[in-house]
Amino acid sequence: MSLSSFATIVASAAVAAIATALAIRYAHRRHLYDLPGQRRSHDVATPRGGGIAIVAAMIAGGVALAIREGRSDYLPLLLPPFLGVAWVGWLDDHGGLSALKRLAMHAVAAAWVCAGPLLLSWGIPIPDTHVDVWAVIAASIAMFAVVWSINLHNFMDGINGLLAWQAIFVFAALAVLFAWREGDGATLCMACAAACIGFLPFNFPRALIFMGDVGSGALGFALAVAVIWQVANDTIAAASGLVLCSAFATDATCTLLSRMLGGRRWYSAHREHLYQWLVRSGFSHARVVAFYMGWNVLVALPVALYMNRTPQIPMPAGLTPSVAVYTLAVAAWWVGKRWCVRRVRQRSAHAAA
Structure with a gap:
């Protein structure tokens, strides 16, 4: 430089x-x-x-x-x-x-x-x-x-x-x-x-x-x-950028689809993204940011670097790791959201008691 x-x-x-x-x-x-x-x-x-x-x-x-x-x-x-x-x-x-x-x-x-x-x-x-x-x-x-x-x-x-x-x-x-x-x-x-x-x-x-x-x-x-x-x-590798954006893309897309499939007004303001559920379940903003950056540094970045280990990667070889990343991201979103929902309900029950 x-x-x-x-x-x-x-x-x-x-x-x-x-x-x-x-x-x-x-x-x-x-x-x-x-x-x-x-x-x-x-x-x-x-x-x-x-x-x-x-x-x-x-x-x-x-x-x-x-x-x-x-x-x-x-x-x-x-x-x-x-x-x-x-x-x-x-x-x-x-x-x-x-x-x-x-x-x-x-x-x-x-x-x-x-x-x-x-x-x-x-x-x-x-x-x-x-x-x-x-x-x-x-x-x-x-x-x-x-x-x-x-x-x-x-x-x-x-x-x-x-x-x-x-x-x-x-x-x-x-x-x-x-x-x-x-x-x-x-x-x-x-x-x-x-x-x-x-x-x-x-x-x-x-x-x-x-x-x-x-x-x-x-x-x-x-x-x-x-x-x-x-x-x-x-x-x-063509899918490198998609892998790097996987945390945000998964949370936003899965949340939107779940609201649409649930018949809710998907275009209105809400607090149903995973990061919002994490805050509602008791985590600080800084800790939630750390979770997302942890995904980026421990999952997205290593996979993107692996995909680019040689100057030119055949398309199927480049797509397979990205599909694996998004599959894991969707699973993490699904598990994480359900854990947060249970946690929020437990906190509400304790507060009511």
Whole structure:
């Protein structure tokens, strides 16, 4: 890593820290607070919207790197949709937008980034025959993944530090894989991780400010793009990013499916994610974050590194470990949630007695 790249990474963290301190003052002045409630996991009114600092730091670091490395042609592809997702999140933090309006912006952002050179020029491998069909299929899958990632990370941003730590882990792990295979993206991923590091002391272990939709949505978009970028690098096992995201993807997806199958209003606010059940069962926010990071470090990261033990891995060999990880994750979610439900019922019974 060059000295200028290292300086950009450090600067991204510094910008995020300074901007977060300013965001706290702004939130107090505008009375932007998340209040405690039945469907929330905190006990005191806390400012929200601090994720704007992460957005500012990621933009500053990304633009600086793009210009320095002569890759400014990426900016029209990535910057407008990133800003669009952050903007609707910012508006939602200031008073609320309908789910339909937010989803519409998410879809536009996904279409913008997935219909452009990201897939067609950077090269998810497309056979010479039926190019248009394969391109449409690849772009459609990527668009769905981007929209789901934006909303998934919004769902999972419910306790102190969880999303910030997850983003740091995924960006840093992807940076390692890019650097290992000498691919583009290592420095940019580290700059994104640094932006989250600059925000983290204000959000963990005690939250002086919450990230808000502006931060969770923007991070969900950025993480999805980073994983798609990794998929396009044929020297990295295609499913590596999916394995690195397995903790969040499993909790959010399984919770959504269980609510839909149970006939509940799956689109309304709730406290049924595993991380929320863990808090309700008596674990502190810091300890729950440790559980998720433990999965990342002890399961997801070793499997991702194993999948990339050689420069090029046949698709079946790369998919088998990822399927095993998700099978284990679903089992852990199922067992963990049932343990938490029993624990909460026991605590309620003891309190009533």
